[in-house]
Amino acid sequence: MTPFELSDSSQNGHTRIAVRGELDIATAPELERELCDRLADPGCREIVLDLAAATFIDSSGLRVLLVASRAAEAAGGILRVLPGSGPVLRAIELAQIAEHLELGDPSAT
Amino acid sequence: MWDRLGATSPRVWLALSLGVLVVVVVTDLLTPEVTVAGVAVLAPLLAGLRLPPRVVAGVGAAACLVAVLSLDWASTPGAQQAVRVGIVLAGSILAVLIALARTRMERERLLEGLLEGLIATSARPPAELVRAVARALVPEFADGARVELRPPDGRGPLVGEAGVEVPPGPAPNGRDRGATVRSDASGWTLRGPLRVADRHVGDVGLHRDGHSFGAADLELFDRAADRVALALENSTLLYDSRALTARLGSEHRWLQSVVDQMPSAVTIRDIEGRTLIRNQRAAEIQRQAAGDAPPDAWFDAHPGRHTDGTPVTPEDWPHQRSLRTGETIEGEDFQFERRDGSWAVVRVSSAPIRDERERIAAVVSVFDDTTEQHRDQRALRWLAEVGRLLDHPHTVEARIEEILQMLVAEVADAGLVYLNGPDGSLRLRTLAGGEDVAADPEREVPTGHPAADCVSLQQTLALVRDDEGAAPADAWLRANGFATALLAPISHAQRVHGCIVLATRGHWVHEPRDVETFELIARRIALAVENSQLYAEQHRVATALQRDLLPNELPDWPGLELATLYRPARGAADVGGDFFDLFEAQAERMLVIGDVSGKGVEAAATTALVRHAVRVAARAEHGLRERVATVNQAVLEDAPGDQFCTLAWAALRREDDVVVGDVACAGHPPPLIVRAGGSVEAVAATGTLLGFFKDIRSAGAQLRLGPGDALVLFTDGVTEARLPDGSLFGPERLHAALTRAPTDSADAILDAIERALDDDRAEARDDVAIVVGRVL
Numbered sequence: 001m002t003p004f005e006l007s008d009s010s011q012n013g014h015t016r017i018a019v020r021g022e023l024d025i026a027t028a029p030e031l032e033r034e035l036c037d038r039l040a041d042p043g044c045r046e047i048v049l050d051l052a053a054a055t056f057i058d059s060s061g062l063r064v065l066l067v068a069s070r071a072a073e074a075a076g077g078i079l080r081v082l083p084g085s086g087p088v089l090r091a092i093e094l095a096q097i098a099e100h101l102e103l104g105d106p107s108a109t
Numbered sequence: 110m111w112d113r114l115g116a117t118s119p120r121v122w123l124a125l126s127l128g129v130l131v132v133v134v135v136t137d138l139l140t141p142e143v144t145v146a147g148v149a150v151l152a153p154l155l156a157g158l159r160l161p162p163r164v165v166a167g168v169g170a171a172a173c174l175v176a177v178l179s180l181d182w183a184s185t186p187g188a189q190q191a192v193r194v195g196i197v198l199a200g201s202i203l204a205v206l207i208a209l210a211r212t213r214m215e216r217e218r219l220l221e222g223l224l225e226g227l228i229a230t231s232a233r234p235p236a237e238l239v240r241a242v243a244r245a246l247v248p249e250f251a252d253g254a255r256v257e258l259r260p261p262d263g264r265g266p267l268v269g270e271a272g273v274e275v276p277p278g279p280a281p282n283g284r285d286r287g288a289t290v291r292s293d294a295s296g297w298t299l300r301g302p303l304r305v306a307d308r309h310v311g312d313v314g315l316h317r318d319g320h321s322f323g324a325a326d327l328e329l330f331d332r333a334a335d336r337v338a339l340a341l342e343n344s345t346l347l348y349d350s351r352a353l354t355a356r357l358g359s360e361h362r363w364l365q366s367v368v369d370q371m372p373s374a375v376t377i378r379d380i381e382g383r384t385l386i387r388n389q390r391a392a393e394i395q396r397q398a399a400g401d402a403p404p405d406a407w408f409d410a411h412p413g414r415h416t417d418g419t420p421v422t423p424e425d426w427p428h429q430r431s432l433r434t435g436e437t438i439e440g441e442d443f444q445f446e447r448r449d450g451s452w453a454v455v456r457v458s459s460a461p462i463r464d465e466r467e468r469i470a471a472v473v474s475v476f477d478d479t480t481e482q483h484r485d486q487r488a489l490r491w492l493a494e495v496g497r498l499l500d501h502p503h504t505v506e507a508r509i510e511e512i513l514q515m516l517v518a519e520v521a522d523a524g525l526v527y528l529n530g531p532d533g534s535l536r537l538r539t540l541a542g543g544e545d546v547a548a549d550p551e552r553e554v555p556t557g558h559p560a561a562d563c564v565s566l567q568q569t570l571a572l573v574r575d576d577e578g579a580a581p582a583d584a585w586l587r588a589n590g591f592a593t594a595l596l597a598p599i600s601h602a603q604r605v606h607g608c609i610v611l612a613t614r615g616h617w618v619h620e621p622r623d624v625e626t627f628e629l630i631a632r633r634i635a636l637a638v639e640n641s642q643l644y645a646e647q648h649r650v651a652t653a654l655q656r657d658l659l660p661n662e663l664p665d666w667p668g669l670e671l672a673t674l675y676r677p678a679r680g681a682a683d684v685g686g687d688f689f690d691l692f693e694a695q696a697e698r699m700l701v702i703g704d705v706s707g708k709g710v711e712a713a714a715t716t717a718l719v720r721h722a723v724r725v726a727a728r729a730e731h732g733l734r735e736r737v738a739t740v741n742q743a744v745l746e747d748a749p750g751d752q753f754c755t756l757a758w759a760a761l762r763r764e765d766d767v768v769v770g771d772v773a774c775a776g777h778p779p780p781l782i783v784r785a786g787g788s789v790e791a792v793a794a795t796g797t798l799l800g801f802f803k804d805i806r807s808a809g810a811q812l813r814l815g816p817g818d819a820l821v822l823f824t825d826g827v828t829e830a831r832l833p834d835g836s837l838f839g840p841e842r843l844h845a846a847l848t849r850a851p852t853d854s855a856d857a858i859l860d861a862i863e864r865a866l867d868d869d870r871a872e873a874r875d876d877v878a879i880v881v882g883r884v885l
Contacts, residue, residue, distance in 0.1 A: 024874070025875075056829075059706040060706060060707070063707075066751070066753075066801055093795075094777070094795075095797065096795055096798065096806055100801075100802055
């Protein structure tokens, strides 16, 4: 089991947060805090959330994606989610929320 | 007898000897016939016993003269007369020899006595001692004596003189062992070196006016010189150390006032470990430990302990190590027991003091009483540890045991925690260290028991055993072999939950600071106990709420057999938001299963809302798409926070011998159909989760179930159950389990899923809910 891990890097107002491991009820609050902190920064225009290495996402994780996307939109920014091709993509499809998220093309990054 | 004779004055002896001669002369004059010449010989012999040889020789000469004069030369034959005079002469010579031998013996004895005296008085300062030696040599051995001692530190020579002046002469050659005698106009002078272990430490000069020094004198000198030298050397060394002490004495006062000003305790000890200086603070600390015992005895009597509890041997003390090895020791902590039984901690530093030859001569120790800092640090450490341990409210009892073990390891022999049970009875709940404590956890603590007293009085009790005491507390202490016990109520805001006890088998002073810390720990435990109770209550409420949200009993639907499972997540802190509902509306049988995001009471409330909304929508609307949209609206508008829910909803109708229906899925895993023949297929329904977006998409599916076909609705708790290897149970394993499942009843199908989960030792981290509806 891959342990949960957050890594982020910022450059010219572009923030990239990569998640490894499981995004569930235990770890989602950490991601939520991180995203909130980033979104609170007025210079932050775009956040790229790379979930390609996430091995699991539950409803708590999905909720963070939805809440943060909405918050980014309200702030005039954008949260781009890279779901990869694994469990995160399947969960997004199951919940039918793809159209409410800015899903990036993983190959483009 | 000889001793008594020896004690008589020489004048008496001289009078006696001459008296004998006078008697002989008078007798001879009166009775010339009587020859008394032979009697004359007695005079020199008597004199020889006590008088100096020169005097004895004089007496002998007189005796010979008397003998010659008393002879009757006319009537006595010549040969007879010659014999008589010869006898007196021989007697006189013998007397002189006796006197010589006796004088020599006496001189040796005198010398012995003198030397004994010197050695015994070698504690006198050397300057005084050289004078004493010189005086002792005159007049027995010489008419004048001069003793010169050259101290090793290069100070000027110490000289002692007595009698006539000893003329200056060439200094004896240090390499020559023996003495030399020289004569000049004034007389004879003997000079010889004083040596200690081949070291030439001084010289002795003796002078005689009248006669020379004989071989016997030189021999005596050689014998005596070594011992005189040794005595003088002893005196010099002693004098040196006394001079040091005296110097210290003069410096002592200001040094003492300097160290007295120092806030730390300071002692200076000599190489033997004897205290030379200690300041007031040091005296104070040592008094705490040893009362009025001499300061040097303190370390032996109170060796103390290292802070890890191991005993300190006297050699371990820093000042001893500094003296032994010359090392400098900085800030080592030691515990020692004060006379009142309490423990103190001192932080000791020590460094050697070296003399000009770099030899260790003394040691200075500086120590501080760090008991209070130690207590503070310990209290902080304990409280931090207690805080950390009590962070997990649902394991509070196990944590209390860890706290007890920590406290017992450091300060007590046994720790006990009594807690009130739900029925209000006080019982022993946790025990640490006191394996032989006579306590029965099954039994309620009786009235009068110290724990009961502590709880009912809600105050800290410090018990010290009174062996004669009749109080129940004394009996309890005796029964458990405790000497002391400290009990603090586990209480917070007037609510008392029990008490915590620390007991010792030996003497223990309950320091106010420690008691305070202990009470803080008890209060912290009280908070944790309350949190744990609140948590348990909240869990109970949420679970009850959720159970109420599930159908009390399954509807009895002809032609459709139902089986359901709801399994809360094992070990999870909060209840989850899974639910299902089975009801009829508008001639349709509704099978609904859902999952509300989040946990706890809030999720339970949203679940109630969703369930209610589902029922209202089922009756108010036609078509699942509309119904789901209505539920979405309700959750969006009324659910607290950003909660959402997923839903799988089947609306079934009976058509002849088959069942037809619609299925809608809103962000939920699509239900599975288990055909009577064993094949398994997923219902192809998809849709957006509910409660987050105003507009949702929903692609429903239609289904048709024949006799023996079953519809299985489930929550993601099933597929997301975790296997021991970390992988998920997953849709594939569920699919396989259902494929293998016997299809002869709804229960059989449900059992198959449960068994598959159990066989794979899958651990659900979320709630698991399953609904199976099978067409009969």
